[in-house]
Amino acid sequence: xFIFIVLPxxxxxxxxxxxxxxxxxxxxxxxxxxxxxxxxxxVFIFSPSLRxxxxxxQSISFLGEPIHINLALDSFSGLFLILISxxxxxxxxxxxxxxxxxxxxxxxxxxxxxxIAALNGLVLSKDLFNIYIFLEVAAIASFGLVSFSLxxxxxxxxxxxxxxxxxxxxxxxxxIVLLFGVTGSLSLDGIKKAMDIVNNRSIIILCSxxxxxxxxxxxxxxxxHSWMPDAYTKAPATFPAMSSGLIIKITGIxxxxxxxxxxxxxxxxxSFVLLFLGMFSIIVGTFLALGQKDIKRMLAYSSIxxxxxxxxxxxxxxxxxxxxxxFQLFNHSIFKSLLFLNAGSLEKSTGTQNLDEMGxxxxxMPVTATTNAVGLLSTAGVPPLNGxxxxxxxxxxxxxxxxxxxxxxxxxxxxxxxxxxxIMHRKxxxxxxxxxxxxxxxxxxWMSFSMIILALSCLVIGIVFYAVxxxxxxxxxxxxxxxxxxxxxxP
Amino acid sequence: MTIFILILLVCFSIxxxxxxxxxxxxxxxxxxxxxxxxIFFMFHAFYxxxxxxxxxxxxxxxxxxxxxxxxxxxxxVKENLMVYFLFPIFFILLIGIDIMIYEKLSPGIPAVSGTIxxxxxxNILWGKRSFDLIGQICVIFAGVFAILSxxxxxxx
Numbered sequence: 280x281f282i283f284i285v286l287p288x289x290x291x292x293x294x295x296x297x298x299x300x301x302x303x304x305x306x307x308x309x310x311x312x313x314x315x316x317x318x319x320x321x322v323f324i325f326s327p328s329l330r331x332x333x334x335x336x337q338s339i340s341f342l343g344e345p346i347h348i349n350l351a352l353d354s355f356s357g358l359f360l361i362l363i364s365x366x367x368x369x370x371x372x373x374x375x376x377x378x379x380x381x382x383x384x385x386x387x388x389x390x391x392x393x394x395i396a397a398l399n400g401l402v403l404s405k406d407l408f409n410i411y412i413f414l415e416v417a418a419i420a421s422f423g424l425v426s427f428s429l430x431x432x433x434x435x436x437x438x439x440x441x442x443x444x445x446x447x448x449x450x451x452x453x454x455i456v457l458l459f460g461v462t463g464s465l466s467l468d469g470i471k472k473a474m475d476i477v478n479n480r481s482i483i484i485l486c487s488x489x490x491x492x493x494x495x496x497x498x499x500x501x502x503x504h505s506w507m508p509d510a511y512t513k514a515p516a517t518f519p520a521m522s523s524g525l526i527i528k529i530t531g532i533x534x535x536x537x538x539x540x541x542x543x544x545x546x547x548x549x550s551f552v553l554l555f556l557g558m559f560s561i562i563v564g565t566f567l568a569l570g571q572k573d574i575k576r577m578l579a580y581s582s583i584x585x586x587x588x589x590x591x592x593x594x595x596x597x598x599x600x601x602x603x604x605x606f607q608l609f610n611h612s613i614f615k616s617l618l619f620l621n622a623g624s625l626e627k628s629t630g631t632q633n634l635d636e637m638g639x640x641x642x643x644m645p646v647t648a649t650t651n652a653v654g655l656l657s658t659a660g661v662p663p664l665n666g667x668x669x670x671x672x673x674x675x676x677x678x679x680x681x682x683x684x685x686x687x688x689x690x691x692x693x694x695x696x697x698x699x700x701x702i703m704h705r706k707x708x709x710x711x712x713x714x715x716x717x718x719x720x721x722x723x724x725w726m727s728f729s730m731i732i733l734a735l736s737c738l739v740i741g742i743v744f745y746a747v748x749x750x751x752x753x754x755x756x757x758x759x760x761x762x763x764x765x766x767x768x769x770p
Numbered sequence: 771m772t773i774f775i776l777i778l779l780v781c782f783s784i785x786x787x788x789x790x791x792x793x794x795x796x797x798x799x800x801x802x803x804x805x806x807x808x809i810f811f812m813f814h815a816f817y818x819x820x821x822x823x824x825x826x827x828x829x830x831x832x833x834x835x836x837x838x839x840x841x842x843x844x845x846x847v848k849e850n851l852m853v854y855f856l857f858p859i860f861f862i863l864l865i866g867i868d869i870m871i872y873e874k875l876s877p878g879i880p881a882v883s884g885t886i887x888x889x890x891x892x893n894i895l896w897g898k899r900s901f902d903l904i905g906q907i908c909v910i911f912a913g914v915f916a917i918l919s920x921x922x923x924x925x926x
Contacts, residue, residue, distance in 0.1 A: 412905030423916030
């Protein structure tokens with residue numbers, strides 16, 4: 280398991296040197312190769328039978344001597360390892376043709392690989408302080424990617440991102456300090472055991488508030504969302520694809536799920552707060568996305584709204600709610616990465632992100648138009664795509680918990696999502712072709728390849744959704760739902 | 771001595787919020803962070819002190835200052851006056867939380883003796899917290915590459 284952290288880190292270190300030796304293709308090949316190795320390893324390491332939290336512990340040794348590094352794995356973290364390596368592999372392949380316009384590919388790939396090492400480290404750790412350090416690593420490397428274009432707006436977005444990230448870290452660190460002070464432990468299971476003995480409700484409430492504020496900022500939940508649209512708009516499209524697809528999910532939702540399901544027992548109060556924040560994000564994100572002309576800004580607000588569905592699913596707190604949230608998280612990683620890559624393809628071909636300047640690009644860019652249609656229909660929850668099934672499960676979970684008003688709001692917001700995405704698609708691809716775009720060409724091979732694979736994933740997962748649920752999502756939710764009332768529909 | 775450094779910490783933190791020059795504000799934050807690290811060392815929390823200096827006082831501030839140096843003050847931005855009203859409220863709120871923690875929650879804390887962090891800094895780091903070293907290496911890598919990516923533009 281150590282390979283998931285060390286291999287990207289070593290390759291990030293040698294990337295500048297490789298860039299000098301083979302400027303043109305060396306960094307592209309190394310990055311794609313490393314991520315392919317990690318993807319294959321993650322598929323082999325995933326085991327649906329690891330249903331207890333952190334069931335498999337690997338102690339690292341060097342020349343027979345233990346070096347006190349313990350990595351923990353269960354089916355929940357195993358699913359995230361697959362997701363990290365698959366999405367980042369697609370982004371790396373897309374970058375081969377896309378990042379040429381920004382230059383300095385070795386530095387770009389180094390930052391990308393450091394983020395991947397940090398996300399893997401976070402997923403494989405069960406120690407709160409380790410998690411905190413890897414959060415910082417991901418934030419600093421993300422700062423480098425947000426500011427990569429070096430335009431004034433991207434620097435402003437990066438500054439805002441770093442500032443709010445530092446505030447989030449402050450909240451998280453204060454929560455960790457309080458827990459360590461009370462329990463004397465930093466490991467999640469150690470804290471859980473100690474809290475059962477100490478049973479200090481005030482500390483649990485205070486730490487829960489601090490963690491929700493801190494990780495809410497990382498996840499960009501409303502009202503902690505202000506950094507996201509600014510950070511995404513002028514960054515290379517691969518960053519929002521990486522961030523919306525992976526970073527906010529792992530540095531925010533993954534850790535929140537671990538804290539509230541494996542460390543503290545989820546209770547009615549926490550459940551209500553998560554549900555409320557989730558629904559609030561769905562509503563605010565959807566309405567803010569409606570009026571946007573900038574494609575990346577629209578997708579950023581859409582991300583805020585879609586993450587709301589995931590948090591609402593976890594907030595329901597039932598067996599079905601957790602499974603639905605995890606399925607929505609898995610699907611959202613795929614279709615939102617796809618939509619951001621589509622936006623990158625449009626931006627590279629036309630040089631603009633403004634939807635009002637586009638139009639009639641369908642004939643010039645058929646691959647981008649088709650994959651964009653798949654991504655947006657999936658996000659809006661249109662059958663038979665993957666997004667439909669996860670949203671359906673979330674709505675069923677809300678209905679099962681007798682939260683009828685919330686379920687109706689979720690359905691209405693899903694329809695509005697479909698509305699603004701259809702407007703976006705029409706503005707970009709339908710209508711008469713603007714004279715400016717007569718010379719526009721389809722995205723190059725590797726960009727098209729990664730978009731097609733992601734679009735096919737949306738379609739295939741949608742068609743075989745039951746098998747994906749049964750063999751991946753349900754076993755992966757098992758380490759979380761030991762504390763949840765079991766009254767589900769699913770096996 | 772502790773009281774003196776605590777007062778300095780609060781003063782530098784307030785300056786970081788209220789200074790209009792963003793560069794001076796970042797430097798005040800660095801000074802506040804160093805004060806906090808000194809307090810950690812005084813309380814024998816060497817581990818926390820080292821991380822505070824290296825990550826917060828060091829790396830984050832370098833990134834702030836580098837970003838500021840790359841942006842030009844082309845337009846004057848009118849500052850939001852809300853900060854003057856909100857800051858005192860949050861300040862009092864945090865003091866309240868501090869008092870609550872120290873007065874009500876600290877009795878019976880089991881963490882002070884015999885925890886995993888007892889022992890010398892070296893023993894703790896090498897013997898019990900080796901994984902944090904990997905994280906620290908990642909932090910340094912991330913900082914170096916983030917700064918390289920910022921300065922590649924200046925070279926152009």
